[in-house]
Amino acid sequence: xxxxxxxxxxxxxxxxxxxxxxxxxxxxxxxxxxxxxxxxxxxxxxxxxxxxxxxxxxxxxxxxxxxxxxxxxxxxxxxxxxxxxxxxxxxxxxxxxxxxxxxxxxxxxxxxxxxxxxxxxxxxxxxxxxxxxxxxxxxxxxxxxxxxxxxxxxxxxxxxxxxxxxxxxxxxxxxxxxxxxxxxxxxxxxxxxxxxxxxxxxxxxxxxxxxxxxxxxxxxxxxxxxxxxxxxxxxxxxxxxxxxxxxxxxxxxxxxxxxxxxxxxxxxxxxxxxxxxxxxxxxxxxxxxxxxxxxxxxxxxxxxxxxxxxxxxxxxxxxxxxxxxxxxxxxxxxxxxxxxxxxxxxxxxxxxxxxxxxxxxxxxxxxxxxxxxxxxxxxxxxxxxxxxxxxxxxxxxxxxxxxxxxxxxxxxxxxxxxxxxxxxxxxxxxxxxxxxxxxxxxxxxxxxxxxxxxxxxxxxxxxxxxxxxxxxxxxxxxxxxxxxxxxxxxxxxxxxxxxxxxxxxxxxxxx
Amino acid sequence: xxxxxxxxxxxxxxxxxxxxxxxxxxxxxxxxxxxxxxxxxxxxxxxxxxxxxxxxxxxxxxxxxxxxxxxxxxxxxxxxxxxxxxxxxxxxxxxxxxxxxxxxxxxxxxxxx
Numbered sequence: 001x002x003x004x005x006x007x008x009x010x011x012x013x014x015x016x017x018x019x020x021x022x023x024x025x026x027x028x029x030x031x032x033x034x035x036x037x038x039x040x041x042x043x044x045x046x047x048x049x050x051x052x053x054x055x056x057x058x059x060x061x062x063x064x065x066x067x068x069x070x071x072x073x074x075x076x077x078x079x080x081x082x083x084x085x086x087x088x089x090x091x092x093x094x095x096x097x098x099x100x101x102x103x104x105x106x107x108x109x110x111x112x113x114x115x116x117x118x119x120x121x122x123x124x125x126x127x128x129x130x131x132x133x134x135x136x137x138x139x140x141x142x143x144x145x146x147x148x149x150x151x152x153x154x155x156x157x158x159x160x161x162x163x164x165x166x167x168x169x170x171x172x173x174x175x176x177x178x179x180x181x182x183x184x185x186x187x188x189x190x191x192x193x194x195x196x197x198x199x200x201x202x203x204x205x206x207x208x209x210x211x212x213x214x215x216x217x218x219x220x221x222x223x224x225x226x227x228x229x230x231x232x233x234x235x236x237x238x239x240x241x242x243x244x245x246x247x248x249x250x251x252x253x254x255x256x257x258x259x260x261x262x263x264x265x266x267x268x269x270x271x272x273x274x275x276x277x278x279x280x281x282x283x284x285x286x287x288x289x290x291x292x293x294x295x296x297x298x299x300x301x302x303x304x305x306x307x308x309x310x311x312x313x314x315x316x317x318x319x320x321x322x323x324x325x326x327x328x329x330x331x332x333x334x335x336x337x338x339x340x341x342x343x344x345x346x347x348x349x350x351x352x353x354x355x356x357x358x359x360x361x362x363x364x365x366x367x368x369x370x371x372x373x374x375x376x377x378x379x380x381x382x383x384x385x386x387x388x389x390x391x392x393x394x395x396x397x398x399x400x401x402x403x404x405x406x407x408x409x410x411x412x413x414x415x416x417x418x419x420x421x422x423x424x425x426x427x428x429x430x431x432x433x434x435x436x437x438x439x440x441x442x443x444x445x446x447x448x449x450x451x452x453x454x455x456x457x458x459x460x461x462x463x464x465x466x467x468x469x470x471x472x473x474x475x476x477x478x479x480x481x482x483x484x485x486x487x488x489x490x491x492x493x494x495x496x497x498x499x500x501x502x503x504x505x506x507x508x509x510x511x
Numbered sequence: 512x513x514x515x516x517x518x519x520x521x522x523x524x525x526x527x528x529x530x531x532x533x534x535x536x537x538x539x540x541x542x543x544x545x546x547x548x549x550x551x552x553x554x555x556x557x558x559x560x561x562x563x564x565x566x567x568x569x570x571x572x573x574x575x576x577x578x579x580x581x582x583x584x585x586x587x588x589x590x591x592x593x594x595x596x597x598x599x600x601x602x603x604x605x606x607x608x609x610x611x612x613x614x615x616x617x618x619x620x621x622x623x624x
Contacts, residue, residue, distance in 0.1 A: 238526060462523035471557035477546060479567060 024123065046400055047128060050278050051135040053285075054142050057274025061145035064267030065092055068152045070260025071320070073474075075369050076159045078252040079464030081474035084159060087167055091151050094168070095175040099144045107180035108143065113192035116184050130189065132277050133399030142274060146218055147183075149271075151175045153222030156371030157230040161237070161461050164469045166445050166454035173441045174225055179218075182434055186217050186426070193426050200425045205418030209426035210390075210408055212288075213275035215332030215382035220430045223376025225438040226367070232442035233454060235366030237461050242361045249368060254316055261320040268292055268327045272334045281397035288334045292327065295334075295346030299326020299378075302350025318354055321370045325353035328375055329382030335397070336390035336408045345385045349378040383427045387420025388412050513611045513624050514582035518573045518603035519545065520593040525571050531592035532575060535584060541574045551598050570601060576611065578621045 065088055073084045095103070101121055108129070109118030119125055122140065129139040151174050155167065185191040186209060192198035193209040211217050240246020251257055272292045273285040303322020307315050326346030330337075333345060356373025360366075367373070392409030395402065409415025446454040455461075460468035467473055520528060525542060532540060546567035553566040577585045582605050589603045613623040 467556065473569075476569075479546070 046280055047133045047135070050133050050280060050399060051138045053279035054134045054138045054274060054277055057270035058138065058142035058145050060267050060270025061142070061149065061274065062267075062270075064145075064149055064264050064271070065152060067260045067263030067265075067267055068149075068156075070256045071264065072156050072159060072260070072369050074253040074255070074257025074260055075251045075317070077249055077464075078475055079466055079473075080160045081252070081466060082470045082472055083164070083465035084155070085474075086164075086470060087155050088152055090168070091155065091171045091175070092148050094171055095148045095151050096144060098172065098176040099140075099147050099180075102176055103147055103180040104140055104143065105180075106177070107147075107183040107188050108139075110189050111184070113190055113196065113198060114185070115181055116188050131399065134277055139277070142277075146214060146271075147175055147179055150179045150218045150222040153219065153371055153375045154225045154229060156369035156375075157226035157367040158233055159368045160465065161233055161455055162229070163451065163453060163456035163460070164465075165452045166448075166456075169445045169448075169452065170225075170229065170441060170454065178225065178434060178437060178441075179221055182221055182430065183217050185429075186211050193429065197422065197425070200422075203425065204422045205416070207408075207419045207422045209422050210336070210386050210419070211332045211383060211426070212335045213272045213331045215328060215330075215379045216427055216430050219328045219331060219375040219379035220383065220427065221434050223372045223374070223379055224431055224435045226371040227365070227376055228435060228438035228442050229454075230360075230365050230367050230372070232439065232446050233366075235364065236368070237458060239366050241364045243364075248361070251317060258316065258320060261324060264324060265296055265327060268296070268331075272331055276335070276397035278397045278399055278401075280400045281402045284335060284394070284397045284402050287339075287394075290339055291334045291337060291342035292330055294339050294342040295326040295330030295349070296323040297326070298343045298346030299323045299329070299350040299353070302347045303354055306351050306354050318357075321353050321357070321374050322350040324374045325349040325378035328378040329385065331379070332382045333386040333389060336386055336394050336410075338389075338391050341385075341389040341391065345382060345389065348385075349381055352377050352381050380427050380431070384420065384423050386410060387417070387423040390415065390419060512579050512607040512609075513621050514577050514579060514585075514605045514607050516575045516577055516582060516585050516589065516603065516605040518589045518593065519547065519570050519601040520573060520589070520603075521595065521599060521601060522569060522571045524593045524595070525573070527592045528573060528589055531588045532585065535581075535588055537575055537577065537581075537585065539576075543572045543574075545570050545572045549599065549601075568599065576608075576624050578624050579607070582607075 069085050069088045072088070073081045076084055104122070105118060105120040106116050109116030109120075111117045122137075125136045125140075127136060128134060129136045132139060134142075151171055154170070154174055155162070158167075185193045187194060194211075195208060197204040197208055209216075235241075236249075239249065269289060269292065273288045276284050276288065279285060300319045300323030303325070304315060304319045306322075307318050323346075326349045329345050329349035329352075330342055334342070337345065353370070353373045356377040357370055360372060365372075386408065388410045389412055390408040390410035392407050392413045392415055393404070395404040395407050397403070408419060411417055411420050442454060445452075448454075451457075456465065456468065464473075518528070522544075529540070546569050548567055551568075553564055554568055555562050556565050557563065573589065575585055575589075586603055586605050593603070594600055610619075611623045612619050
């Protein structure tokens with residue numbers, strides 16, 4: 001009797017729980033938003049204008065996925081093309097769901113200096129996010145595109161030997177936890193790096209950590225996790241490094257890689273200018289867009305010229321990495337520096353990136369795409385550059401224009417060292433905290449026995465990830481009609497079969 | 512009479528074969544990407560959730576020109592370095608050549624190897 005009652009009680013309780021959950025879920029304002037009556041005054045147009053701006057730039061940032069896909073696939077070997085494309089697609093879908101469920105809440109929900117805990121499953125959203133005047137869900141979409149970028153950067157250094165199940169595991173950690181929690185520290189409401197500098201308050205001299213569009217939050221985070229992944233995985237089978245008489249693997253399609261890189265540059269026009277979250281700061285978005293361009297130009301050109309003396313060749317690959325490095329570097333300072341400052345920042349990135357590539361080769365770390373030199377090292381440089389080159393003319397963008405009441409001033413403009421110290425604290429925090437968490441996660445996933453391990457089996461790696469993990473090569477030669485129907489293997493083939501011929505072992509997969 | 516040794520091997524075995532041949536003093540070889548099927552009759556792969564038949568499996572063809580005295584050794588070397596023991600390891604064969612000339616110098620026969 002007691003057992004039956006107990007069972008009934010459990011059933012009733014779980015039913016009540018489901019009812020409560022469903023009511024809670026559909027009670028969310030995301031399900032049924034009510035808008036205020038429309039009044040066409042100038043003030044009432046600020047939010048629509050800013051929302052359009054944020055949406056347009058969100059779409060541009062989202063399009064960077066196409067750039068990443070093409071760049072990474074083009075730089076890699078042809079046998080892992082399908083793998084790279086699917087990783088980008090799958091990570092995007094995974095990131096979207098995680099962002100909706102927990103990521104956005106951890107990063108942009110109210111909470112403490114360490115983590116947010118509001119808006120889980122987009123519950124309780126309002127018309128506009130915070131004081132931005134931007135539609136809440138437009139802001140959500142914009143920030144999702146950013147999170148997705150961080151997650152995709154990571155895969156670049158891990159190309160060619162990461163098992164797909166391992167990819168799912170680490171991507172969940174990156175998109176669901178590492179990126180949003182670190183992001184909260186800088187961009188979240190009350191985040192300790194962006195508001196108080198926490199324990200380092202005394203060292204910061206009244207300044208707070210500045211990262212306009214994410215040299216640290218997106219790129220250093222992505223780059224450092226990528227490095228941790230590459231270290232945990234080890235090099236691809238057969239990869240020899242320069243000091244062992246080898247060198248990098250040649251790219252399989254530079255046409256695709258170049259188009260991908262230029263798509264990324266194009267997408268950056270959403271990444272940086274969109275980070276004002278305000279079109280009303282119209283001088284700000286103009287300055288940011290111009291600075292972004294100049295840094296990319298300087299980075300691409302300097303990288304080519306930097307490697308020319310040693311190779312006597314005009315190197316396309318390093319020009320792509322170079323301008324991407326310039327873009328990564330200008331991401332943090334783009335709002336606070338002058339156009340000539342942007343040129344310097346991009347030019348230095350154009351040297352940092354090839355030196356970073358050399359460094360990884362020296363350390364025998366296999367990063368086929370250059371994810372760490374471009375996103376990690378150029379990201380660190382860009383973050384620090386605010387402390388040197390911020391002009392002291394600009395503060396922050398707000399919903400109805402620029403607010404220059406508190407300006408950001410770097411060392412070279414007479415602002416002293418405090419901003420530089422603050423930037424170094426923020427960047428170092430990212431490297432140490434994100435780096436150690438990422439190393440732990442990567443080694444933990446690698447230690448899983450069987451197919452959920454981070455690294456694919458040696459057989460699968462030798463066969464190539466496209467066939468082994470995905471069943472389809474990206475490129476193949478079509479013979480005949482290009483149809484794949486044929487005599488089923490179990491029917492007798494034409495011609496006599498010698499009695500001595502052993503039957504093919506169907507469990508023995510030919511490679 | 513120089514020999515032409517030809518082998519069809521698994522693509523990922525190429526490096527091992529190359530190193531083995533180099534170690535035995537072979538100075539040059541030619542490789543091509545080829546596709547074909549053997550006893551296993553192709554293999555089955557999947558696309559958009561459905562199976563399809565890969566009738567022709569990608570392989571690498573290695574061609575080496577060797578002096579007569581080296582032919583057996585080179586065949587053995589290729590066989591041992593390309594072998595995995597699993598189905599699809601490929602084949603290696605050799606035949607002697609009537610004519611062989613080094614184009615640059617006009618040398619003939621074993622001298623042209």
